Amino acid sequence: MPQQNPARGSRAQQPDTNGPQPPRRLRRADPAKARRKKWIAGGIAGAVLLTAGIAVPLALNSSEGEKVSIAAAATLPPEPEFAYYNQAGPPEGSPLNAVDPLSLDISATTTGTSLPKGLVGLSLEATDLADPAMSGDNPEMVQSLSGLGQPLLRFGGNAVDRRFFWTSANEPIPGHLQGDKAHPVRAVTPADLERVNTLLTALDATINLTVDLGNYDPARAADMAAHADRIFGDRLVGITVGNEPNGYASNGLRDSSWTIDDYFVELKAYADAIYASAPDVAIVGPGVYSHSWWEPFANADLPQKKIFSFHHYPLSTCDGKNDPTGEPILANLMSQNIHDHADYYRGEALKPANEAGLETWLTETGVSACPGSNETTKTHASALWAADYAISAAQLGITRLSFHSSLLTCQGGPPMSAICTGGAYLQPNGVVEERANFFGLSMIAEMAPGQFLQVSEEGGGISHSYSVHHDDGSISVVLVNANNPETDAQMQVSLKLPAKPLTAAMTQMTGASYASEDSTMIDGQKAEAVPVAERLTLPGFAYGSETQEFALTAGTVTVLNFTFQE
Structure with missing residues (x-):
């Protein structure tokens, strides 16, 4: 079989035709028409439909919202002088295509879901554990990954079952493992884990390891777990058994008669062996893209703690024939459909986990599982999508997600x-x-943790809005303005807050066009945002007013942080 691209997951990342299929439609928002008003009410797919003045719940298993305490002093201190943020302007020639104004109403009621610390992480190949670059002594790696806050680094991918060999006894690499020049077979030892731990310490990060199930050996997996537990301690948050085992019967790692029942027999053997050597380490799984495996894993009887995980690459209809809306092209990436489909699919994955009382992680994801470049790769459009996909995942109830990546060279790499x-x-x-x-x-990733608040929104073209209440009493509002930065005018925003703000700090990600590959920046630089306390003020900020009126340039992600009277 041809070598798989390490940044795309396995060939079986194609959409699960037997899985839950939402009512998919290719819909680009018409700026001349306001979107139907919607309430983001949390839980699995938090929304209520407003019909004839009656709120009708649409989501199942959603949590009852709770009111947060926000100061509402009758008298505010005198207004200070503010230094205002200099937002990138609209494209030359504006006003161009008008964008329907966006009306937002932030409630003091929570959705029942939270933005956790360490939400965003990277997924890497298991063989990358042997790469000397993964070290706390590597300032380049430390500086780069620190832009993701306190990330979870997940090691797995196609490599783990094909060209990865764990040894604590310096054994020779078995001859049946095969790689190529770009993807060599690598042995990983305790010394490699010690080096990787220095990187985790420098980042205050955590790690999720995957053990080889393709080459059945529970004892070897248990040995790796024991060393990992000793070396990483609390930074080791879980171990996954095999990468996408639902594809084994079709990719040659097992014969065609191998079934999900066989998987659970093997999983139990691995779990028992790992429990004997590292009883406090959770099993994270099943790490698959097939919905028929989700509920059986959620209900599986294993001796240790379980964390539910799945994989998702929404635009993976590589030839566009069976599902044109799933083809990895810019028109699909910058559509309302991909947002709605992703929410539906992830909501379906959350159902069995929530029913079983399990935490849910999305351990491998990205725009597409299709090999090579396409219209969406390396583009500013992918940055807009990534921001929306990450925060919407948290609002749904997913607590960790890892975007599949590679340590290969930019030139010729994934x-x-x-x-x-x-x-x-x-x-x-x-x-x-x-x-x-x-x-x-x-x-x-740079946002402080907190509880999501209910948000009502209307209008805005292709835009998505979120709000988080933080422990210090401040409220962040995230506005993903995915309208076209080349052709669309600025979006006028009317924002209603639940209290009178004293400050309004702003940071913004910009890009020249959907297709541009080198223009994406945060606050005019290719770096993470500065701390909230150092950010400039939202232009047009109305001190002490619950209603804020401002404009946002198309093709941007803006994070506003409002503080209130203590």
Whole structure:
């Protein structure tokens, strides 16, 4: 079989035709028409439909919202002088295409879901554990990954069952494992884990390891778990058994008669062996893209703690024939449909986990599982998508998500990867570079944790809005203005807050066009946002007013942080 691209997951990442299929429609928002008013009410797919003045719940298993305490002093201190944010203007020639105004109403009622610390992380190949670049002594890697806050680094991918060999006894690599020049077979030892731990310590990060199930050996997996538990301690948040085992019967790792029942027999053997050597380490699984495996894993009887995980690449109809809306092209990426479909699919995955009382992680994701470059890779559009996908996942109830990436060179390396290395093809020079989608992830990763608040929104063309209440009493509002930065005028926003704000800090991600590959920046720089306390003020900020009126340039992600009287 042809070598798989390490930044795309396995070939079986194609949409699960037997899985839950939403009522898909290719819909680009018409700026001349306001979108139907919607309430983001949390839980699985938090929304209520407003019909004849009656609120009708649409979501199942959603949590009852609770009121948060927000100061509402009758008398405010005198208004200070503010330094205002200099927002990138609309394209030359504006006003161009008008965008319907966006009306937002932020409630003091929570959705029942939270933005957790360490939400955003990267998924890497298991063989990358052996890469010397993964070290706390590598300032390039530390500086780059620190832009994702306190990330979870997940090691797995196609490599783990094909060209990865764990040994704590310096055994020779078995001859049946095969790789190629770009994807060599690598042995990983306790010394490699010790080095990777220095990186985790420098980042205050956590790690999720995957053990080889393709080459059945529970004892070897247990040995790796024992060393990992000793070396990483609390930073080891879980171990996954195999990568996408639902594809084994079709990709040659098992014969065609191998079934889900066989998987659970093997999983139980691995879980028992791992429990004997590292009883406090959770099993994260099943790590698959097939819905028929979700509920059986959620209900599986294993001796240790379980965390539910799945994989998702929404635009993976590579030839566009069976499902044109799933083809990885810009028109699909910048549509309302991809947002709605992703919410539906992830909501379906959450159902069995929630029913079983399990935490849910999305351990491998990206725009597409299709090999090579396409219209969406390396583009500013992918950055807009990544920011929206990350924060919407948290609002649904997912607590960790890892975007599949690679340590290969930017030149000739996987185009979907959020990071890559400088230098000629397969000759890395030590420089770590961030692609556009990395900056979209950083916008969300740098936010403080907190509880999501209910938001009502109307209008705005292709835009999505979120709000988070933080422990310090402040409220963040995230506005993903995915309208076309080349052709669309600024979006007028009317924002209603639940209290009178004293400050309004602003940070913004921008890009020249959907298709641009090197224009994505945060606050005019290719770097993460500065801390909230150092940010400038929203232009047009009305001190002490619950209603804020302002304009946002198309093709941007804006995070506003409002503080209130203590």
